[in-house]
Amino acid sequence: MMSSMSLSRMLRAASVCRTMSTATKLTAVEVNDKTGIATVTLSRPPINALNVELLHDLYQSIKEIENNKSRGLILTSSNDKVFSAGLDINEMYRPDKDRARLLWTKLQDVWLALYGCALPTAAAINGHAPAGGCLLATSCEYRVILPQCRIGLNEIQLGLVPPIFCMFNFLNVLPRRVAERALVQGRIFTTEQALQIGLVDDVASSKEKALEKCSQFIATFAQTNPLARSLTKLKFRGADLQRFESERTNELESFLEFIDHPQMQEDLGIYLEGLKKKNRN
Numbered sequence: 001m002m003s004s005m006s007l008s009r010m011l012r013a014a015s016v017c018r019t020m021s022t023a024t025k026l027t028a029v030e031v032n033d034k035t036g037i038a039t040v041t042l043s044r045p046p047i048n049a050l051n052v053e054l055l056h057d058l059y060q061s062i063k064e065i066e067n068n069k070s071r072g073l074i075l076t077s078s079n080d081k082v083f084s085a086g087l088d089i090n091e092m093y094r095p096d097k098d099r100a101r102l103l104w105t106k107l108q109d110v111w112l113a114l115y116g117c118a119l120p121t122a123a124a125i126n127g128h129a130p131a132g133g134c135l136l137a138t139s140c141e142y143r144v145i146l147p148q149c150r151i152g153l154n155e156i157q158l159g160l161v162p163p164i165f166c167m168f169n170f171l172n173v174l175p176r177r178v179a180e181r182a183l184v185q186g187r188i189f190t191t192e193q194a195l196q197i198g199l200v201d202d203v204a205s206s207k208e209k210a211l212e213k214c215s216q217f218i219a220t221f222a223q224t225n226p227l228a229r230s231l232t233k234l235k236f237r238g239a240d241l242q243r244f245e246s247e248r249t250n251e252l253e254s255f256l257e258f259i260d261h262p263q264m265q266e267d268l269g270i271y272l273e274g275l276k277k278k279n280r281n
């Protein structure tokens with residue numbers, strides 16, 4: 001028979017994590033009742049490519065966590081090889097115009113919500129994080145990556161001009177010269193390189209350890225007044241957020257114009273085919 005001691009331990013363990021009521025289909029949200037930290041898990045197999053629906057769910061999750069006054073937000077992936085492959089290229093290749101508009105608007109919303117999030121934010125990067133994957137991670141305040149991953153903003157390599165928020169994110173974590181060169185070259189960094197240049201703060205040997213490090217980072221704010229903390233964060237990020245707002249419409253129109261261009265469509269088609277061919281060979 002189970003002792004009352006082990007039963008109470010089990011009950012305690014069961015109550016530690018709860019799924020948030022409005023957790024959506026492509027993001028799972030779990031709140032640790034002990035620490036008050038919410039973990040958002042990107043869950044769009046196979047590679048968490050950011051389509052309209054995933055971006056929508058991610059935005060909802062971030063806002064929900066912020067409104068529920070969690071102690072912090074950790075972003076991670078349900079895939080053990082890929083954090084996120086960035087924007088779903090299928091959404092940009094021969095796109096439906098209204099959907100392409102929605103895609104970009106949702107990406108902008110997610111960036112605003114994550115970069116300007118009042119809570120401490122951390123990314124447990126448990127797999128590759130090219131392009132939009134890197135954008136999500138660098139919108140957070142702290143990053144831990146696993147060994148043998150690749151991360152970077154490679155938009156230029158696809159013939160895409162990195163939007164202004166890519167620049168803000170890189171300038172926020174890297175020295176200006178390193179940020180500019182990385183963006184202009186479309187560099188993808190290995191785990192070791194990312195750590196060396198400061199694109200990530202730490203390396204962990206497993207997803208669990210990465211999540212633990214993220215929790216430890218968030219715990220460093222335990223003694224800080226949450227309002228004072230978030231207002232200070234906004235003082236650092238406010239100028240970026242304002243400039244983003246003033247260029248938001250222009251960037252949306254540029255994006256739509258850009259992907260409407262026949263050469264761009266041809267290039268995207270070739271790139272997509274190249275990704276698929278890799279698996280056929």
Ligand SMILES: CCCCCCCCC/C=C/C(=O)SCCNC(=O)CCNC(=O)[C@H](O)C(C)(C)COP(=O)(O)OP(=O)(O)OC[C@H]1O[C@@H](n2cnc3c(N)ncnc32)[C@H](O)[C@@H]1OP(=O)(O)O
Nearest residue numbers: 049085086087088089128131132160161254255275276279
């Ligand atoms: C202001 C002006 C603005 C104008 C400019 C606009 C700027 C845009 C800003 C943002 C841009 C982006 O994010 S663009 C997205 C850039 N992303 C990338 O370049 C990532 C490319 N993918 C990879 O590197 C790799 O797939 C990686 C993520 C590391 C995972 O490698 P794996 O070996 O584990 O998996 P793979 O076999 O390669 O991929 C599994 C399947 O997913 C597909 N796939 C991979 N990445 C995909 C993707 N991003 N979109 C769709 N499909 C993808 C592959 O073709 C495979 O399909 P099947 O073979 O059919 O199974």
